[in-house]
Amino acid sequence: MSDGNPAKDAWNAATELLRADGSLSDSQAAFVRMAHPLAWVDEIFMIAVGSEFVKTWIEEHVSETMTSMLSNILGRSVRIVISVDPSVNESQPVGTMASSIAPSAVAPSVLAASEDPLPASSLTMPSLAPSSLASSGVEAEEGDASDSATSDYSQPRYPGMSRSSEHSFSETAKYRESSTDVEAGYARPRPRHLDTSGSGDEPLLPSKPDESHESFTQGIRYVDQTTIAEEALAKRPDTAARSQKARINPRYTFDNFVIGDNNRFATATSLAVAESPGTTYNPLFLYSDSGMGKTHLMHAIGNYALNLFPSIKVRYVSAEEFTNAFINSVRDGHQAEFKNQFRTVDILLIDDIQFIGGRDSTVEEFFHTFNALTNSNKQIVITSDVSPNLLNGFEERMLSRFNSGVTANIDRPNLETRIAILEKKAHSDGFTVPREVNEYIATHMLTNVREMEGALRRVTAFADLSKQTISLGLAEMILKDLIANPDAIEITATLIMSQTAGYFDISIEEMISTDRSRVLVSARQVAMYLCREMTELSLPKIGHLFGKRDHTTVMHACRKIDKQMAERQTTYNQVSELTSRIKQAAQQASL
């Protein structure tokens, strides 16, 4: 949908057209969607990305195709100029940033560039960065005297029930539903190193499941449970045997992986690895806290690669299993078999690598396995609970190898994504779960997707066994030992302040200080707003808690955040997420 940014409209249209005619693969489209189209002036088409990595990737892989499609759409020849702006959130839906740029901020530098085209490298756009749109790094936080006690803010609101959470219930997920559409005969070139496999004349499976990966469009997508893997399985009965041999779980696919802001980059690189193993992203290192979907993505890579390349050899192994297999091979004198098992594959997926840290001989063996595979351009995917730099028990030479490819973090999913995950799980398990039940679970359980799924399973299993209809009341009853009664929860200003400070990565001292730098003012205003919404504290009391500030300052903060939530998706998401976190922390404290 257009929001008056012609660059964004053209970029989106070009992406969709190229996807439709097969010129962009799933992973290419995923990267294209990480870019933020800023402006189009004459022959200059400007986009911003968050990192050099994505810039180079776009330049090398899709710039030419996009340039020519954009030129067709815009009716004149354009060239793409890419700026790197670390403040661009690559996982944020396209358009968020562009739409926040005032036209007046774009005009001067762009026009100058268009009249006298500069080489791309010399075209810097400091005025386009959102941070530079503010007149300075110091933000006003005081209210004016007219914001007086006659306002509706003079009375406390309903404790524990914020307007933000009401919004989030009614307006969060914007998913579309659609079924997968596997089009036959859509072959892609096989990666060079796989061409020598001897079975190159075997037809490739359709590799463009198309609509199923539209999840890379903004936000969240909800797809039919029919997966590419299942479709392919029906066509190629041997796929089941190959998955089993590869120790790949056919249930974990890209189709049933919900893509949100927290995992967009990790999913894009995983897709790229499945499509072109052993080429660019080697090794791919995925890390996150427990239960965030690393193993799911790993199996998805395996499933997709097995479907794309009929002769490919894939092997999934947990680090624990690798360790045991190694120890047994030494004990039984079967080292040759061990080596053969792990060094002759095209893709090795090793899960939870942190497990082998400190086990010197296993680490050493893995080092040799790693080198043997990468030296012959075979793909390695590694998962861990921490980034390579924080792994314990590995030598430096090993860590530098882990860092030599691509590392991708998976964050905690936000509320919207958590609801989408639950909806998808319920759907694929064949249950109809009312939306408020999924919202209830997602709002109260936010630290681990696995636990959230466990809660949903508890509810569906109980309803199934007792032949009851799934309802909010039933869910509350079944989950009462996991989720405390909302009425019994005590939400204090201290809790709000500490959660908000943690979220913005600042200290409580900074939050109540007189420092008025932009980040601190934003965090402070959000915290004041939440205190007003979630506690019964009066304006003067809140002001006092926040460094003895005047009640008009609190009033100003509340009005400002209220307004920003209506205008800016980012603020809305921040407040929704914080509301969830605060409630969860309060619940845990009350259990």
Ligand SMILES: Nc1ncnc2c1ncn2[C@@H]1O[C@H](COP(=O)(O)OP(=O)(O)OP(=O)(O)O)[C@@H](O)[C@H]1O
């Ligand atoms: N984005 C997502 N979409 C769908 N399901 C998800 C998503 N994220 C996590 N899950 C589900 O959550 C559960 C836990 O995920 P997974 O086992 O992949 O986590 P993990 O990060 O590997 O955890 P651990 O570090 O404990 O091994 C799985 O059932 C997985 O399908």
